[in-house]
Amino acid sequence: MTIQRPGAVTLSDVAAAAQVSRATASRVLAGDGRVGAGYRSAVLAAAQRLGYVPNRAARSLRTRRSGSVGVVLAEPSAVVFGNPFFGQLLAGIAQSLNERDLQLTLFIPQNERDEQRLQSYLASGHVDGVLLTFYQDRDPLYEQLAKNGIPVVVNARPLQASSASYVDADNEGGAAMAVEHLLAEGCRTIATIAGPLGTSAGAERLAGFRRALQLAGRPAEEDLIRVGDFTTRSGRELTVSLLADRPDIDGLFVAGELMAYGALSALHRMGRAVPWDVAVVSFDDLPEAATTDPPLTSIHQPVEQMGREMTRLLLAQLDDDDRIPRQVILGTHLVVRESSHRQGGSSA
C-alpha cells in the first residue's frame, strides 16, 4: 500500500492541475475509455509532470482488492534453498507480478503453527490470490485455501486434490526423452534414481522412465530402480548401491540435478568413466549443469516460464472471476552434453 511521504502528490493535485474533477482524473488513470481526448491528455500530462503515484491503501479500501498476491513457499527451508528451482520460479513470478503492478507478498511458514496462522491470514483477504509452491504434496494447505474461496494456483500437480489449477513441467515426457537418448547412445542396462514418489516430479519422471523402456520392448527391471530424495547425498549413496547390485549398468537416468551431482561424484570414486562406462542423464538443467565434470546432459524445464504461467493463470481467475480449474503442462527438452555422449572416445 502506498503511504504518501511528506508532500506527496494526490489525485486531487493532478485533477486541479488538469482542471478536471477527481472523478475524471481517476477515470483517465484507470484507462476508462469514456473520457474526452482533451481531458485525457491534460490529466496524463499533469500526472506525469507532478510525478503522481497512486495511493494503494486508498484504492484498496475503496475497491476491496488488495493489489497483492501471496506467494507461499511451503517447503522446509533446507529443501527449498538447496535447490535453485524455487529461486528461479520466484524470479519468474516476481517479474510477471511486477509487470501487472501487483505486490508479491512472501510467506515461508516453518511449522504447523505458522501454517495455521497463515491460513487465517490469507483467508481474511489480505491478498487477492495465492501462488502455492512445494515439492511434497501439501493438501491441507491447498484444501483450506480453496474452501475459503481464495483463488490458488499450485506449482506442481497435486497428487490428490484433483480440482486445483496448476502449472507443471512435462515430467513424464522429459524422462522418456532421457531414456530414449540413453538407448540411442547404445546403453543396454539402464537404471534410474527417482525422486520421492510422493511428489509429482518423482512419480511422473519414474513413469516416463518405465514407459520409454516398455516402448522399446525392454520393460524396466525393478532392481534397476532406486528412490531418492532429491539431495546430493542420496544421489551418491544410491549410485553406490545400484552399481554394487548391478555392475552391468551402463546408463543412468537421475531424476533431479542435485542427485546427479552425487551420482557423478560416486561414479568417479568407483572408477567408472562417464560417459564411457556409464552414461548419465539428469533432469532440471540448472545453470551448473554446464560446469560439472563432465558437463551433464539434462532435461531442461522452463522454470521461470512456469512462474510466469502460474501468475497468468491466477490473474485470469481474478479478472474473469472464473473458477474453472486449469492445468498447464510446459514442454521440456533434452540438452546433450558430455556425460551421455560417447563421441568415439574410450574408457580411461
Next chain:
Amino acid sequence: MTIQRPGAVTLSDVAAAAQVSRATASRVLAGDGRVGAGYRSAVLAAAQRLGYVPNRAARSLRTRRSGSVGVVLAEPSAVVFGNPFFGQLLAGIAQSLNERDLQLTLFIPQNERDEQRLQSYLASGHVDGVLLTFYQDRDPLYEQLAKNGIPVVVNARPLQASSASYVDADNEGGAAMAVEHLLAEGCRTIATIAGPLGTSAGAERLAGFRRALQLAGRPAEEDLIRVGDFTTRSGRELTVSLLADRPDIDGLFVAGELMAYGALSALHRMGRAVPWDVAVVSFDDLPEAATTDPPLTSIHQPVEQMGREMTRLLLAQLDDDDRIPRQVILGTHLVVRESSHRQGGSSA
C-alpha cells in the same frame, strides 16, 4: 492490506458487540493503556468471538504507514539461487517480520530498468523500510534509497557507502579460525581460494587468512592465493591450478562452500586424499557440508539469525525514528569434520 471478504467483521461490529465506541475499541486493540479494565475485556472478548481481523488498507490510509517491508534481492538470479545463503536469510527475515505482523514484499529486479522502476516505487512510500540483500556491492541502489530518506538495512558491509546500517558475519575472524585450525592440524603449506574481492565476504575472509598466517609468523605467500567467484566451477578450476603450481600444498581454506565442493571434486580427481594429503576447511557450513565426501570442516555463520537481526535493526529505526546507522557483526565458529581432521588415518 486487508480486503474484507463478504460479511467481514469490522471495528464497528466489535464496538457494537462490546457496547463501546469505535474509538475505545480501537484503543484496546492497539494496546493503548488508557482504557477501563471492564471495557478492555469486553472488547477483547467481542473481537475474539467475532473473529475480527483489522483492515490493513484502512489502517494504512489513516496512519500513513504501509505495514510492509520491502526485501530486495539485488543479485542476478543464478547467483542468488545457486546459493542457499539467500534462502536461509529470507527465511529468517520472513519469520521475524511475521512475528511483528508486517508484510514481506519481495522484489527481484533483473536488470537496470527493473532497478530504476523499483527505485521510484520504493521512494513513493509503498513500504516502510527496505532490507537490501546482495553479495556484490550495489552502491547505487543503496545510495538512492538512503537519499530518499527510506530506512534501509543491508546484509553485508558495503565496501564504499560508509554510513549504512548493516548486519554481517565475522568473516575475518572466521577465516582466521579456519587457518589456525589448519595450522593446528600440522599443515605447513596453506593456500586459499578467496571470494571476489568486491564483496565483503571475499575481501574479509582473505584478510583473516592473511592475519592468521602473519600471527603465526609465516606471512602468506602470494602464489598460494587464488580469487574465485563463489561458484563450484571456480573452486574446481582454481584448485587444479593451485596444485599444479604448488604441489606441496597440504592445507586449503576455501572461502565459500560451493567453491569447496568444487575443490573436493578436483582433489579427488587429482588423487589427493582429503584430509591426509590436503586438509580442507570451508566457509558457510551449509546443511550439505555434513553430507559431502568426506564431510567438510566449515566455518559456521548464523544466517537465519542474520536475517532476524536485519529486521530488528530496521524496526528499531522505524519505531524510534532513529537514523543513527548501526553495524552488527555476528560471531562465527568452527565445525570440525573429516575434511580437515587427520585422526591418525593414512593416505589412501
Next chain:
DNA sequence: CTGAAAGCGCTTACAG
C-alpha cells in the same frame, strides 16, 4: 462524456 457526493474502515486530535 462529466462532476458532486458518498463511503470504504480505521485512528486520533479534541473536548469533556
Next chain:
DNA sequence: CTGAAAGCGCTTACAG
C-alpha cells in the same frame, strides 16, 4: 478514561 467527529485518498454509482 471515553466518545463524536473528522479525514486519510481513492473509485464509482448516480444524475445530468
